[in-house]
Amino acid sequence: MCSSFVSYVVHQARRLPQTAHLRVRSHDLIGVARWDTPFVEGIIEAQKDNCRGNLMSRSKLGLPKHASNTTSFDRLSALLTVTVLMVAASPLSAQDAPSWQWPEAQWREAVDRVRAGDRLLPPEWPGGARVAVALSFDMDAETLLLRNSNTSPSRLSVGQYGPRAGVPRIVDLLERYDIPSTFFIPAVSAQIYADETRAVAAAGHEIGIHGWIHEHTSLLGRDDERMLMQRSLDAIEELSGRRPVGIRTGSWEYSHNTAELIAEQGLLYDSSLMADDVPYELVANGRPTGVVELPVEWILDDYPYFGMNRAADIRPYTPPSDVFEIWQREFDMAYAEGGLFLLTMHPQIIGHRSRISMLEELIQYMRTRPGVWFATHEDVARWAKEHGRD
Numbered sequence: 001m002c003s004s005f006v007s008y009v010v011h012q013a014r015r016l017p018q019t020a021h022l023r024v025r026s027h028d029l030i031g032v033a034r035w036d037t038p039f040v041e042g043i044i045e046a047q048k049d050n051c052r053g054n055l056m057s058r059s060k061l062g063l064p065k066h067a068s069n070t071t072s073f074d075r076l077s078a079l080l081t082v083t084v085l086m087v088a089a090s091p092l093s094a095q096d097a098p099s100w101q102w103p104e105a106q107w108r109e110a111v112d113r114v115r116a117g118d119r120l121l122p123p124e125w126p127g128g129a130r131v132a133v134a135l136s137f138d139m140d141a142e143t144l145l146l147r148n149s150n151t152s153p154s155r156l157s158v159g160q161y162g163p164r165a166g167v168p169r170i171v172d173l174l175e176r177y178d179i180p181s182t183f184f185i186p187a188v189s190a191q192i193y194a195d196e197t198r199a200v201a202a203a204g205h206e207i208g209i210h211g212w213i214h215e216h217t218s219l220l221g222r223d224d225e226r227m228l229m230q231r232s233l234d235a236i237e238e239l240s241g242r243r244p245v246g247i248r249t250g251s252w253e254y255s256h257n258t259a260e261l262i263a264e265q266g267l268l269y270d271s272s273l274m275a276d277d278v279p280y281e282l283v284a285n286g287r288p289t290g291v292v293e294l295p296v297e298w299i300l301d302d303y304p305y306f307g308m309n310r311a312a313d314i315r316p317y318t319p320p321s322d323v324f325e326i327w328q329r330e331f332d333m334a335y336a337e338g339g340l341f342l343l344t345m346h347p348q349i350i351g352h353r354s355r356i357s358m359l360e361e362l363i364q365y366m367r368t369r370p371g372v373w374f375a376t377h378e379d380v381a382r383w384a385k386e387h388g389r390d
C-alpha cells in the first residue's frame with residue numbers, strides 16, 4: 001500500500017505546476033484525508049497511517065501543523081524528497097502502470113480477487129415471512145478519531161455521545177418493539193465502554209467485530225490484519241461472553257486479503273460489501289468461501305444523510321422526513337421482491353432525538369405489514385446459508 005500510494009503521489013506531483021493548488025481525491029485516502037484536505041496534509045496523514053516505522057512528522061518535514069490550502073513549491077519539494085526516498089525503499093509494482101495499459105489478466109485478477117458468488121435468497125424467511133429486516137448499529141464511539149491519531153477532546157466528545165446518549169435510546173426503542181439487532185463494535189470502543197457493551201449483549205443483541213480501533217483495513221498487511229481480527233474476536237468474546245460470528249470492517253474497507261482471512265477465522269458472515277441487495281456467498285480468488293455476505297449500501301446508512309465534518313465543510317444535513325421516505329421506499333421494494341432490508345446506523349448519528357424518532361416511525365410502518373421478520377445479522381445469515389439455495 002505504501003509504495004502504490006506514494007507512487008500515486010509522485011505521479012500526480014510530476015504533472016503539477018510549481019505552485020499548484022493540490023487536492024486529494026477522497027477514495028485514495030478514504031478516512032485519512034477529507035474532501036478538501038490539502039495535499040500535504042493528506043500525504044502526512046497517510047504516511048503516519050500507512051508506513052509505520054517510517055513516520056515523518058510535520059515538524060521533521062518543516063511543515064506547519066495545519067497546511068494552508070495552497071501548497072508551496074518548497075513544501076512540495078520537501079514532500080517529494082520524502083516520497084522519493086520511500087519509493088526507492090519500496091520499488092513500484094506492475095500494478096502502478098496506468099490501467100489502460102493493463103493486460104487482460106491484470107484487470108481480471110483485480111475483479112476476481114473478491115467476487116459475489118451464488119445468491120443466497122431463501123424462498124421464504126422463518127415463519128413464512130416475506131422480508132427479513134436486519135437493523136445494525138456500529139458503535140464506533142471515539143475510534144473514528146483515534147484511528148487517525150486525532151486526540152482532540154472536543155471531537156472525541158462527539159464519539160462519546162454514541163454510547164452515552166445514543167445507545168440507551170436505541171436499546172430502549174428496540175426493547176419496546178421487541179426487535180433483535182446487531183451491534184458492530186471496534187474492540188477499543190468495547191473496552192472503553194465495557195458496561196455498555198455488556199448491556200447490549202445482555203439485552204439479547206448480537207455483537208459482531210468492527211476492527212480493533214476502526215483501522216483502515218485496506219492499508220494493512222496480511223499478518224497485521226489477521227492479528228487484529230483475532231484480537232478483536234477475543235476482546236468482544238471476553239466482554240460479551242460469546243465469540244462473534246460476524247464482521248463488518250471499519251468503513252467497509254477491504255484489503256486484498258480480507259475475504260480469505262474472514263473465511264480462515266471461520267466466521268459465518270461479513271457485512272461490508274455492496275454487490276447485491278440480498279445475501280450472497282463471498283468468493284475469494286475464484287474459490288467460494290462459504291462466508292455469507294449481507295450487503296450494505298450508503299443509501300441504507302445514516303451517515304451520508306446526517307454526518308457532519310466541520311473542518312471539511314461537509315454539512316449534508318438531510319431532514320429526517322426525507323430519510324424516512326428513502327428508507328420506506330427501500331423497504332417497500334424489499335418487501336415486494338421478498339428480500340432483505342438491512343440498515344447501517346451509528347449511535348452517535350441516529351441516536352439524536354430528531355432521528356431516533358424517525359427510526360421509530362419507520363419501525364411502526366414496517367410493523368403494519370404482515371410477514372416481516374426482524375432478526376439479527378447472524379440469524380439472517382444462518383437462514384440464508386441453510387435455505388438460500390432451496
Ligand SMILES: [Zn+2]
Nearest residue numbers: 138140250251
Ligand atoms: Zn464504523
